[in-house]
Amino acid sequence: MLPGMNPRKVQQMMKRMGIAQQEIDATEVIIRTPEKNIIITQPQVAKVNMMGQETFQIVGNVHETPLTTKPTIHEDDIQTIVEQTGIDAEKAKELLEKHEGDLAAVIMELQG
Numbered sequence: 001m002l003p004g005m006n007p008r009k010v011q012q013m014m015k016r017m018g019i020a021q022q023e024i025d026a027t028e029v030i031i032r033t034p035e036k037n038i039i040i041t042q043p044q045v046a047k048v049n050m051m052g053q054e055t056f057q058i059v060g061n062v063h064e065t066p067l068t069t070k071p072t073i074h075e076d077d078i079q080t081i082v083e084q085t086g087i088d089a090e091k092a093k094e095l096l097e098k099h100e101g102d103l104a105a106v107i108m109e110l111q112g
Contacts, residue, residue, distance in 0.1 A: 039064070073096045077101065
């Protein structure tokens with residue numbers, strides 16, 4: 001908490017001020033933004049309630065990963081479309097990418 005202070009006295013002082021703190025046993029914290037994911041590993045998480053307002057304090061190892069907009073296309077999905085519609089695998093993959101991996105949408109387009 002505060003260096004050099006007795007933790008029990010700090011807790012009493014916080015209680016008098018209407019502040020409640022609760023440690024949360026978290027293994028990972030993920031914050032998703034429109035552009036990226038912020039991943040905090042080995043976190044120390046505290047939930048602080050101050051006069052009805054809840055906030056979280058997080059300390060840990062921070063890693064950022066960009067969001068990928070391309071879906072993962074699996075060979076099984078390509079094969080399913082080839083079997084259902086008779087088109088070649090290259091065209092099936094192209095259509096899966098267009099429909100963001102949605103098999104039903106690809107088959108509907110080809111049948112419609």
